[in-house]
Amino acid sequence: MRQERTIFPGDEAVDLMTLGRRVRHFRTARGLTLDDLSAATGTAPSQLSLIENGKREPRISLLGAIATALDVAVNDLLSEEPPSRRAALEIELDRAQRSAHFTKLGLPQVKASQKLPQPVLENLVGLHRELARRAREAIATPEEARRANTQLRLAMQARNNYLPEIEALGEEMARKAGYTVGALTHHTVARMAEQLGFTLLHVDDLPHSTRTVTDLAHGRIYLPPASIPGGHGLRSLALQAIGHRVLEHTRPTSYADFLRQRLEINYFAAACLIPRSAAVGWLEARKKEKDLAVEDFRDAFGVTHEAAAQRFTNLATEHLGIRVHFMRVGDDGALYRGYENDGLTFPADITGAIEGQSVCRRWAARTAFLRRDRATEFYQYTDNPAGTYWCSTQTGTTASGDFSISVGVPFADVKWFRGRETDRRLTSTCPDEACCHRPPSTLAERWVGASWPSALMHQHVLSALPAGRFPGVDDTEVYEFLEKHAPRA
Numbered sequence: 394m395r396q397e398r399t400i401f402p403g404d405e406a407v408d409l410m411t412l413g414r415r416v417r418h419f420r421t422a423r424g425l426t427l428d429d430l431s432a433a434t435g436t437a438p439s440q441l442s443l444i445e446n447g448k449r450e451p452r453i454s455l456l457g458a459i460a461t462a463l464d465v466a467v468n469d470l471l472s473e474e475p476p477s478r479r480a481a482l483e484i485e486l487d488r489a490q491r492s493a494h495f496t497k498l499g500l501p502q503v504k505a506s507q508k509l510p511q512p513v514l515e516n517l518v519g520l521h522r523e524l525a526r527r528a529r530e531a532i533a534t535p536e537e538a539r540r541a542n543t544q545l546r547l548a549m550q551a552r553n554n555y556l557p558e559i560e561a562l563g564e565e566m567a568r569k570a571g572y573t574v575g576a577l578t579h580h581t582v583a584r585m586a587e588q589l590g591f592t593l594l595h596v597d598d599l600p601h602s603t604r605t606v607t608d609l610a611h612g613r614i615y616l617p618p619a620s621i622p623g624g625h626g627l628r629s630l631a632l633q634a635i636g637h638r639v640l641e642h643t644r645p646t647s648y649a650d651f652l653r654q655r656l657e658i659n660y661f662a663a664a665c666l667i668p669r670s671a672a673v674g675w676l677e678a679r680k681k682e683k684d685l686a687v688e689d690f691r692d693a694f695g696v697t698h699e700a701a702a703q704r705f706t707n708l709a710t711e712h713l714g715i716r717v718h719f720m721r722v723g724d725d726g727a728l729y730r731g732y733e734n735d736g737l738t739f740p741a742d743i744t745g746a747i748e749g750q751s752v753c754r755r756w757a758a759r760t761a762f763l764r765r766d767r768a769t770e771f772y773q774y775t776d777n778p779a780g781t782y783w784c785s786t787q788t789g790t791t792a793s794g795d796f797s798i799s800v801g802v803p804f805a806d807v808k809w810f811r812g813r814e815t816d817r818r819l820t821s822t823c824p825d826e827a828c829c830h831r832p833p834s835t836l837a838e839r840w841v842g843a844s845w846p847s848a849l850m851h852q853h854v855l856s857a858l859p860a861g862r863f864p865g866v867d868d869t870e871v872y873e874f875l876e877k878h879a880p881r882a
Contacts (some may be wrong), residue, residue: 410447410484417445418476419463433462447487482514489521518559539746541649545656546747550734553710556660560707563664566717576695582628582635585665586614587805589638590748592837593631596878611880626697629662636661663704667694672704672756673712686771686783686811687800698787702800706732715806718782722758724795726751736779740824754829755821757784758799772812774804776820783807845872 420430427438434441436455443449444459451459460467475481483505489495490502491801503509503517549733567577570584583593585623591607595618599606614634616627633733636658645651675693679685691701702719709715718733728750731739740750752758764771771786784801822828832840 398712398877400874408473409450410487411473411480412451412470413445413447414480414484415470416441416463416477417461417470418480419465420445423463423688430459430462434458434667435862442548479511479514482518485518486514486521486613489525492525494524495521523752526775536744538648538652539742539748540674540744541647541652542748543745544649547745550801551692553734554603554706554732555708555711556657557596558725559640559657559660560669563661564641564670566635567665567668571669574671575693577628577668579628581677582631582665586631589635591635591638594878595627598874598877600874601827606871606874607634607637608875608879615874615878628666629696629700629808632662632665633658660707663700663707666696666700667855668720669708672708674723676705676708676713681807683810686770698789699798702774702787702798703732705800710734713809715802718801719753719800720758720797720799722752722797722799724762724797726754726759728752729796735782735801737782737801738779738824739778747784751830753821753823755819755823756799757786757801758797760819761788761797762795770812772815772817773820774807774815776818778822780804783813785810785812 420427425433427441428434428440431438434455435458440449441459443570444451456467456470456509460470462480463470475484486503486505505514555695566585566588566595567581570581570588572581575773586593590612591614591617592612593614596615597618599615599617604617608615614631616630616634622802637654640661642654642657642879645654671689672694676685676690687698687702690705690756693702696704700723705721706717709717716735718735718737720728720739720805721730722728723777728739728747733739740752741747743749754760756773756775760770760773761767767788769787771788772783773782773786774783780800781804784799786797786799788795788797804808823830
């Protein structure tokens with residue numbers, strides 16, 4: 394999915410700077426002065442100087458006259474490539490001094506003239522690059538990350554968690570590699586990589602800050618030797634790496650851009666593992682039988698329960714006409730991930746972020762931890778201030794603790810699902826503190842002033858990303874890894 398280029402303020406000026414530097418380059422290469430070019434074109438030297446300094450856009454007729462005088466084609470003047478390294482540095486300095494973060498400093502601009510010594514120019518550009526890098530690093534704070542994640546979640550909510558362009562790409566690639574029905578095999582994933590000119594290789598020394606590493610120079614995608622904790626199967630990891638290439642991703646320019654790319658590659662992997670046409674046909678048949686179940690969807694396509702639940706949210710509204718919500722909740726009650734377009738109100742902080750917030754103790758996402766038999770899905774109706782909802786919940790365990798995966802719908806849509814006959818029904822009045830966040834008065838009287846708990850810090854919510862070429866990635870470790878594994882001549 395090609396990302397459309399956005400025209401930012403300053404781009405036009407930079408284009409004129411490139412044009413001006415190319416005019417100057419060809420003029421000086423011909424040994425001409427501004428007066429010489431003025432005489433040849435009938436334009437005042439002062440106007441030509443403005444053009445060379447990127448401060449005036451020449452008319453087409455004047456541009457043609459300049460090209461004739463310099464004995465070059467007009468296209469040579471309009472090329473987007475700077476004519477020399479010095480010109481590239483001059484253009485970069487001009488662009489940096491037009492940026493918002495430099496303007497805020499209130500410092501005078503340095504004119505990138507021919508009289509500016511090359512070492513000074515190199516030094517200034519280097520300082521501006523570092524200034525921009527630190528500005529990018531600063532926005533990857535926990536607060537900014539949570540804001541960006543919230544904006545992305547709301548954007549997906551407005552689209553019913555559905556990206557038709559990526560759906561089409563995933564389906565096309567899987568079918569072209571030989572997929573027909575059922576689970577996508579590892580062999581088919583390898584063939585998908587081969588379609589793009591890549592080979593999948595499994596290694597046991599991937600850099601700690603990465604899940605996969607792609608060697609663009611030699612056409613290799615490095616994967617771990619076995620699935621990593623948390624349900625990330627090897628097929629999904631390989632497809633995410635392939636997704637970066639198919640979706641034509643470039644280096645993230647912000648944490649929001651990083652999150653968008655992560656969402657898109659996860660969506661691409663899901664669209665390949667559970668292709669739309671096969672999935673919709675399967676789901677429509679089960680809906681007709683009023684026997685929809687995430688656990689069956691999971692088994693039919695050979696994915697994790699969480700992957701099946703999230704994939705169901707992609708397709709439920711657009712293709713089944715069912716509004717839905719999804720949650721991943723830790724055994725401490727913290728909401729790790731959530732989506733809804735059915736009106737369910739998630740707990741949120743003042744910024745609108747839901748990650749790390751404590752869900753109601755009476756929701757199925759938490760009551761499911763209390764049952765002894767966790768092998769099958771757990772069903773529950775919950776009366777909320779927004780209405781009555783039904784949830785199907787499955788619990789699991791990782792090295793960091795237990796978690797639950799819930800998929801739910803409003804009462805009106807429960808008729809399509811297996812488990813609707815459950816008689817388990819609770820009432821939640823959250824966000825009212827009296828619901829479950831305020832202890833009963835008898836307990837409060839007994840223990841207030843007689844206890845002192847030490848709180849557990851949610852590192853996943855508070856940690857900032859380390860700096861790197863990509864957010865959270867250790868560049869040195871990655872480059873050393875690639876050097877170690879690169880094929881030798």
